[in-house]
Amino acid sequence: MGMHQLGDRYHERSVFFFALMFNIVALTFPLIFIALYSTLPVELVQMVGFTPFLFMIFFSTTFSPGAGVAGIKAVRYLFPRFYLWCELPGVEDDMEDCPEDRIENMIYLFLSAQVFNTLIFSLVFAKHCKKKIDESRIIEERKDLAMNSDLFRSIQKELFGEPGVSNGFEISGEFQRLLSPDIDSFL
Numbered sequence: 001m002g003m004h005q006l007g008d009r010y011h012e013r014s015v016f017f018f019a020l021m022f023n024i025v026a027l028t029f030p031l032i033f034i035a036l037y038s039t040l041p042v043e044l045v046q047m048v049g050f051t052p053f054l055f056m057i058f059f060s061t062t063f064s065p066g067a068g069v070a071g072i073k074a075v076r077y078l079f080p081r082f083y084l085w086c087e088l089p090g091v092e093d094d095m096e097d098c099p100e101d102r103i104e105n106m107i108y109l110f111l112s113a114q115v116f117n118t119l120i121f122s123l124v125f126a127k128h129c130k131k132k133i134d135e136s137r138i139i140e141e142r143k144d145l146a147m148n149s150d151l152f153r154s155i156q157k158e159l160f161g162e163p164g165v166s167n168g169f170e171i172s173g174e175f176q177r178l179l180s181p182d183i184d185s186f187l
Helices: 003-037 042-049 051-059 070-078 080-087 102-113 115-147 150-160 173-179
Strands: none
Touching: 003 042, 003 051, 003 080, 003 102, 003 115, 042 051, 051 070, 070 102, 080 102, 102 115
16 A cells, blocks of 8 residues: 555544544534533433434435425425435445535535534524614613703702803803703703
């Protein structure tokens, strides 16, 4: 066995290891991410976290290469297990619609392994954005409520006096206009 053949064998193994690793990542990481980034109880985390695995079993037709209902058969491209089957010697010949090039197959395998992870992180990001918007809305409501209260006006009057009346401080007209609680002064 020459060095070239030995190198090809190790390359073959590394590609298969890469395919196997991303197949496992696609099934394991959603469970981990849901557990880390949600407040769900353990039972719900397990149910929701294993949905990618259940979807793969029910919709991907990867446990019977080349089989499947025509409508559901198109969903198999979303799962890395399909591209893993396309890498297996002997099985790849029986598979329909495998990518012609090995590099293209690996790219699709990597991208399909990230589908559920991307979905989870987009939901986490949307939840974070909604939380920030709600917090800013609450702060604005509290600020408006405080500025319109009699206590705020009395403190403002104590500190700055009546608008337009000098109390020993020289406050510029623009600053006075900004400090005034009267809405008409802002217009």
